[in-house]
Amino acid sequence: MRAEIIAVGTELLLGQIVNTNAQYLSRGLAELGIDVYYQTVVGDNKRRLIEAIGIARGRADLLVFTGGLGPTQDDLTRDALAEYLGRGIELHEPTMDKIMKMFAGRGGAFIESNRRQALLVEGATPLRNDTGLAVGNALNADGTFYLLLPGPPREMKPMFDNDGSAWLREQLGPAYSLHSVMLKFAGIGESMLEDLLLDLIEAQQDPTIAPYAKEGEVAVRVSTKAASIEEAALKLEPTLVKIRDRTEAYLFAEEDVPIEAAVVRLLTAQQRTLALAESCTGGMVSELVTTVPGSAVVYRGGIVSYSNEVKMRQLGVSRELLEGDGAPGAISAETALAMAEGARSALDTDFALSVTGNAGPAAAEDKPVGLVYVGLAERGRETRVEKLQLSGDREGIRLRATKRALYMLWQSLSGQRRD
Amino acid sequence: MRAEIIAVGTELLLGQIVNTNAQYLSRGLAELGIDVYYQTVVGDNKRRLIEAIGIARGRADLLVFTGGLGPTQDDLTRDALAEYLGRGIELHEPTMDKIMKMFAGRGGAFIESNRRQALLVEGATPLRNDTGLAVGNALNADGTFYLLLPGPPREMKPMFDNDGSAWLREQLGPAYSLHSVMLKFAGIGESMLEDLLLDLIEAQQDPTIAPYAKEGEVAVRVSTKAASIEEAALKLEPTLVKIRDRTEAYLFAEEDVPIEAAVVRLLTAQQRTLALAESCTGGMVSELVTTVPGSAVVYRGGIVSYSNEVKMRQLGVSRELLEGDGAPGAISAETALAMAEGARSALDTDFALSVTGNAGPAAAEDKPVGLVYVGLAERGRETRVEKLQLSGDREGIRLRATKRALYMLWQSLSGQRRD
Numbered sequence: 001m002r003a004e005i006i007a008v009g010t011e012l013l014l015g016q017i018v019n020t021n022a023q024y025l026s027r028g029l030a031e032l033g034i035d036v037y038y039q040t041v042v043g044d045n046k047r048r049l050i051e052a053i054g055i056a057r058g059r060a061d062l063l064v065f066t067g068g069l070g071p072t073q074d075d076l077t078r079d080a081l082a083e084y085l086g087r088g089i090e091l092h093e094p095t096m097d098k099i100m101k102m103f104a105g106r107g108g109a110f111i112e113s114n115r116r117q118a119l120l121v122e123g124a125t126p127l128r129n130d131t132g133l134a135v136g137n138a139l140n141a142d143g144t145f146y147l148l149l150p151g152p153p154r155e156m157k158p159m160f161d162n163d164g165s166a167w168l169r170e171q172l173g174p175a176y177s178l179h180s181v182m183l184k185f186a187g188i189g190e191s192m193l194e195d196l197l198l199d200l201i202e203a204q205q206d207p208t209i210a211p212y213a214k215e216g217e218v219a220v221r222v223s224t225k226a227a228s229i230e231e232a233a234l235k236l237e238p239t240l241v242k243i244r245d246r247t248e249a250y251l252f253a254e255e256d257v258p259i260e261a262a263v264v265r266l267l268t269a270q271q272r273t274l275a276l277a278e279s280c281t282g283g284m285v286s287e288l289v290t291t292v293p294g295s296a297v298v299y300r301g302g303i304v305s306y307s308n309e310v311k312m313r314q315l316g317v318s319r320e321l322l323e324g325d326g327a328p329g330a331i332s333a334e335t336a337l338a339m340a341e342g343a344r345s346a347l348d349t350d351f352a353l354s355v356t357g358n359a360g361p362a363a364a365e366d367k368p369v370g371l372v373y374v375g376l377a378e379r380g381r382e383t384r385v386e387k388l389q390l391s392g393d394r395e396g397i398r399l400r401a402t403k404r405a406l407y408m409l410w411q412s413l414s415g416q417r418r419d
Numbered sequence: 420m421r422a423e424i425i426a427v428g429t430e431l432l433l434g435q436i437v438n439t440n441a442q443y444l445s446r447g448l449a450e451l452g453i454d455v456y457y458q459t460v461v462g463d464n465k466r467r468l469i470e471a472i473g474i475a476r477g478r479a480d481l482l483v484f485t486g487g488l489g490p491t492q493d494d495l496t497r498d499a500l501a502e503y504l505g506r507g508i509e510l511h512e513p514t515m516d517k518i519m520k521m522f523a524g525r526g527g528a529f530i531e532s533n534r535r536q537a538l539l540v541e542g543a544t545p546l547r548n549d550t551g552l553a554v555g556n557a558l559n560a561d562g563t564f565y566l567l568l569p570g571p572p573r574e575m576k577p578m579f580d581n582d583g584s585a586w587l588r589e590q591l592g593p594a595y596s597l598h599s600v601m602l603k604f605a606g607i608g609e610s611m612l613e614d615l616l617l618d619l620i621e622a623q624q625d626p627t628i629a630p631y632a633k634e635g636e637v638a639v640r641v642s643t644k645a646a647s648i649e650e651a652a653l654k655l656e657p658t659l660v661k662i663r664d665r666t667e668a669y670l671f672a673e674e675d676v677p678i679e680a681a682v683v684r685l686l687t688a689q690q691r692t693l694a695l696a697e698s699c700t701g702g703m704v705s706e707l708v709t710t711v712p713g714s715a716v717v718y719r720g721g722i723v724s725y726s727n728e729v730k731m732r733q734l735g736v737s738r739e740l741l742e743g744d745g746a747p748g749a750i751s752a753e754t755a756l757a758m759a760e761g762a763r764s765a766l767d768t769d770f771a772l773s774v775t776g777n778a779g780p781a782a783a784e785d786k787p788v789g790l791v792y793v794g795l796a797e798r799g800r801e802t803r804v805e806k807l808q809l810s811g812d813r814e815g816i817r818l819r820a821t822k823r824a825l826y827m828l829w830q831s832l833s834g835q836r837r838d
Contacts, residue, residue, distance in 0.1 A: 013455045015445030016631050019438055022460070026434030036432045037467065041441070041458035048456065055474060212435050276723070282709025283702030286723045290701025291814065293780050301729035303722055304695070304705045310720035310766060314733065347729060361712050395710065 001145075001172065003029050003036045004060035006052055008068040008077050009151055010043040021066040021149075021156055028160055032168055033178035033225050034062065044068065049080040057144055062168075067151030069134035071113040077148055078119055078137065085141050087122040091115075095126065095135040102133070121148070127163040131155050138167045145171060179232030180223035183243060184253040184262075186407040190218050196246050200239070207239050216403040217259060249416050252407075259406045260288040266413040267298035267351075274409070275347035276302030277315055277339040279330065279356040280372060284402045300347045305339065315342030331357055331367045333375075333385045340375035341383055351412070352377045353405045357388070359397040370397055374405040378412055384419065420564075420591065422448050422455045423479035425471055427487040427496050428570055429462040440485045440568075440575055447579055451587055452597035452644050453481060463487065468499040476503075476563055481587075486570030488553040490532040496567055497538055497556065504560050506541040510534075514545070514554040521552070540567070546582040550574045557586045564590060598651030599642035602662060603672040603681075605826040609637050615665050619658070626658050635822040636677060668835050671826075678825045679707040685832035686717035691769040693828070695721030696734055696762035698749065698775040699791060703821045719766045724758065734761030750776055750786045752794075752804045759794035760802055770831070771796045772824045776807070778816040789816055793824040797831055803838065 005022050012019055022039045029036055037060060042052045049068075056063050068077030082089050095118035103110045117134040120126060124146075127136025132155035137148035147164055149156045169177060185193055190213040194201065197220070201209050207224040222239055226232035244251060252262045267274055276286050276299075286302040289295050303314045308330060311317040317338040321328055328334040336354050344352035357372025358364045370390040377383045388404060390397045411417040424441050431438055441458045448455055456479060461471045468487075475482050487496030501508050514537035522529045536553040539545055546555025546566075551574035556567035566583055568575045588596060604612055609632040613620065616639070620628050626643040641658055645651035663670060671681045686693055695705050695718075705721040708714050722733045727749060730736040736757040740747055747753040755773050763771035776791025777783045789809040796802045807823060809816045830836040 011631075012441075013445055013458065014449055014629075015442045015447075015455075016633075018442045019458070022431075023434045023437045026432055028434075030433055036434075037462065038471075039432065039438070039458075039460035043456065051478075052457075059470075210433075210435075212430075214436075278702075281706075282714075283697075283705030283721060283723065286702030286725075287700075287706045290723075290725065293813065295701075296725055300726040301723045301733070302702060302725075303733070304702065304709075304720045306705075306709065306715055306721075307719040314720070314722070314765070346733070394712065 001034045001062055002060045003034050003062040003064060004038040004040060004056040005029075005036060005064045005066070006056060007039070007041045007066045007151075008044065008049060009041070010045075010074075012041045012067075013043050021151070021153060024153070024157060025064055025066070025149075025160065028165065029062075029064070029168075031178050031180060032165065032172065034168070034172075044074040044076060046076045046080050046083070049076055050084050053081060053084045061143070062145040062147070064147045064149065066149045066156055069117065069136070069148060069150045071111070071116050071134075073113075075116065078116075078121055081137075081139075081146060081148065082121045085121070087141075089119050090122050092118050092120050092126050092135050095129075095133070099133055121146075124148075125167060127159050127167070129155055130158050130162070136163065138164070140171065177227070178223055178225050179229065179236070180221050181236055181240060181254055182256040183220045183222065183240075183247075183251055184255075184257065184259070185218045185220070185247060185250040186252050186259045186403055186410065188218060188247075188250040193218050193220070193247070193250070197243060200242060207236055209239065209243075215258075216399040219256070249411075252410050252414070258288070259403060259410060261292050263406050263410050263413065264289065264292040264295045264298060266410070268294065270413065272298065272350040272413075274299050275343040275349040275352040277343035277352060277354040278302060278304050279306060279311070279339070279354075280359045281355045281398050281402050281405075282306065284398050285353060285355060285405055288402060288406070300349050303343055303346070311335070311339065315339050315346065317342060329365045329367070331365050331371060331373065333373050333387060336373035336375035336385045337377075337383050340377035340385075344377040344379070350379045351409060353409055355401050355405050357390075357397075357401060359401070360394045372397065372401045372404075374401060374408060376405075376408045376412065381412075382419075384408065384417075420453045420481055421479045422453050422481040422483060423457040423459060423475040424448075424455060425475060425482060425484045426458070426460045426570075427463065427468060427484060428460070429464075429493075431460045431486075432462050440570070440572060443572070443576060444483055444485070444568075444579060447584065448481075448483070448587075450597050450599060451584065451591065453587070453591075463493040463495055465495045465499050465502070468495055469503050472500060472503045480562070481564040481566070483566045483568065485568045485575055488536065488555070488567060488569045490530070490535050490552075492532075494535065497535075497540055500556075500558075500565060500567065501540045504540070506560075508538050509541050511537050511539050511545050511554050514548075514552070518552055540565075543567075544586060546578050546586070548574055549577050549581070555582065557583070559590065596646070597642055597644050598648065598655070599640050600655055600659060600673055601675040602639045602641065602659075602666075602670055603674075603676065603678070604637045604639070604666060604669040605671050605678045605822055605829065607637060607666075607669040612637050612639070612666070612669070616662060619661060626655055628658065628662075634677075635818040638675070668830075671829050671833070677707070678822060678829060680711050682825050682829050682832065683708065683711040683714045683717060685829070686770075687713065689832065691717065691832075693718050694762040694766035694768040694771040696758040696771060696773040697721060697723050698725060698730070698758070698773075699778045700774045700817050700821050700824075701725065703817050704772060704774060704824055707821060707825070719768050722762055722765070730754070730758065730761075734758050734765065736761060748784045748786070750784050750790060750792065752792050752806060755792035755794035755804045756796075756802050759796035759804075763796040763798070769798045770828060772828055774820050774824050776809075776816075776820060778820070779813045791816065791820045791823075793820060793827060795824075795827045795831065800831075801838075803827065803836075 339354035354375040360369035758773035773794035779788035
């Protein structure tokens with residue numbers, strides 16, 4: 001099945017928002033084994049929308065729309081498709097009831113335009129909206145499939161993942177479903193990982209092996225089409241075993257989670273605690289760790305020591321390390337070590353990570369942009385420090401340093417630390 | 420002039436990356452006064468690419484391509500356009516020299532496929548690539564304009580901003596250029612700001628007034644078309660004066676910068692220093708402040724007090740506030756106040772901000788999700804605390820709390836504090 005994603009909204013054409021829906025749907029459709037051939041964005045204009053439908057109809061079997069299901073006169077997707085297909089519009093009573101109840105609950109007067117959110121193209125299957133009002137539409141007309149989803153991602157995503165995917169699976173039949181496992185890696189670059197797996201990648205047929213890099217981490221998706229989860233597991237396992245064998249030291253998860261989530265999970269399971277001492281990352285390690293719900297159980301807190309005074313006063317780094325001729329300075333292995341040990345001792349935790357370096361844009365202490373030291377202090381073990389030379393802009397350097405520090409901690413927690 | 424943006428790349432159709440290029444170009448074209456009618460994404464397939472060019476040619480005057488200019492056999496944009504137009508391909512010698520020099524400098528053998536990056540569609544104007552190898556193409560063929568840009572954003576953006584925009588301005592002539600001023604607001608929601616400006620927004624003609632919200636901040640773009648910067652300034656000023664009059668208490672910048680940049684700028688100008696004490700934001704305030712180059716001069720450091728022990732030990736919050744029956748608890752105005760004063764005193768700064776609250780997903784201390792207190796301690800003034808009830812998911816709550824804390828500091832620094 002060939003799909004085209006059509007995002008409807010003038011705000012996309014003005015560049016006011018990024019079309020993240022297209023990415024989300026492309027991935028979701030790929031997981032169902034459906035190939036996306038085109039993505040199109042068109043404004044809130046009925047004539048142009050109908051033209052776009054006509055073009056897409058000629059080159060795809062499934063048209064997935066986002067946007068244009070809301071209450072205003074600019075929300076035209078439903079009307080445009082009905083006009084294109086020569087069908088009428090009908091009211092979806094359960095959605096209408098839900099809308100009326102919401103207005104009654106708020107005590108406000110019913111605004112007539114909201115009725116539009118309960119409308120379906122004649123003959124369409126309604127798709128439940130758990131996070132908003134507008135009902136979705138699913139339709140098979142003359143062998144072409146149409147899926148109409150809302151524009152706001154917080155409505156679109158659950159509708160696609162629930163009723164939308166279920167409806168598509170029904171149309172496809174079971175044998176077409178794609179099953180995949182996402183492997184997440186840290187402490188290794190994309191090209192080095194590809195080298196480790198090169199013969200597998202080059203010889204791949206079924207399962208397929210697709211490596212990619214995102215936000216300071218590297219991932220490999222291993223996929224196969226199968227009629228059931230059990231059959232998929234049998235087909236995937238031999239390839240997974242080979243990859244695990246070669247990449248054990250870097251493979252931190254077999255699902256799509258970031259390394260901070262893997263680290264919080266291990267700390268929780270082992271009932272061990274963490275403190276942080278950050279300079280050039282400025283709180284980014286802490287910010288990422290605390291994005292994980294439940295992190296409060298294992299993460300005690302951190303010190304952002306953006307000045308030498310704070311390094312001395314809050315972390316106990318000695319003045320001799322930081323100041324004076326011949327001193328190693330704030331950006332040094334010695335300071336990274338003292339920061340990690342100082343944070344662990346001040347916050348009385350099992351582990352402490354430290355990061356100090358130059359994220360740019362200009363050289364500092366005559367140290368080049370991208371030079372970063374990360375330290376790991378651990379109760380009962382020797383403190384480790386790693387020296388990194390990172391490339392990229394300020395945010396890129398900070399992100400890579402953050403992920404590298406979390407990788408050091410993961411090595412210790414997972415038994416991969418080798419010293 | 421009507422434009423269509425065509426992004427070329429199978430990785431977009433697989434959902435491996437988000438098409439941020441389309442947003443960047445849509446905004447950039449809008450600033451030049453060019454309307455974008457469609458955005459299209461097509462894979463690395465010559466036949467489908469040529470079909471997409473044909474469709475776009477029929478509904479737009481300007482086709483802006485991203486991607487498909489690299490060295491591999493999958494990079495097909497240049498070839499597809501040449502084939503569509505019935506033109507040949509020619510070598511751009513300066514780019515070829517640059518590529519050869521790069522290989523010589525690296526001491527590696529020249530890889531023949533890299534020659535492709537120096538190719539132009541016959542008759543095209545070359546566009547300089549300052550951050551990569553592939554040369555861009557600009558072309559006017561039979562009244563349709565074509566702009567071929569690389570796919571990687573770090574190559575595409577400077578090429579569009581420099582040679583690409585300059586070439587488009589030449590084709591448009593001066594009178595068509597759009598000039599705009601971005602006004603940035605904090606401490607006020609999008610709908611309240613729209614209320615304040617409603618009569619201006621409804622009566623707008625020239626200049627236009629476009630409000631929008633992004634990443635916890637609210638912005639208004641005021642735009643006009645003019646032949647020169649001076650003429651534009653004359654046309655924009657009366658509208659800007661009216662907006663400034665009504666929104667002074669919230670207007671923190673007249674350019675597209677985030678509030679953390681405005682705050683760092685004011686601290687630097689006033690030679691005053693900042694400390695932070697964060698609980699539920701987990702380091703996000705610190706992380707944002709330190710994204711600003713030069714923040715090290717005014718930002719001393721911060722404490723992320725994710726546990727009560729750290730609040731007591733590092734910030735001097737008293738145990739009576741945090742523990743025991745009838746104590747206000749960690750999520751309280753009293754604790755926010757003690758955290759801010761504790762951080763200011765421990766780090767010896769002019770200002771300290773504090774944030775404590777419940778970002779979810781579950782209630783904590785019987786306090787609802789979204790309840791957040793922000794505090795501001797200031798040398799020589801009384802400490803302020805604000806109570807917020809924020810909505811959204813965990814990251815949304817954290818971001819809004821962060822921006823609100825920075826707004827409190829901006830009020831003091833800009834003389835808008837009224838107590």
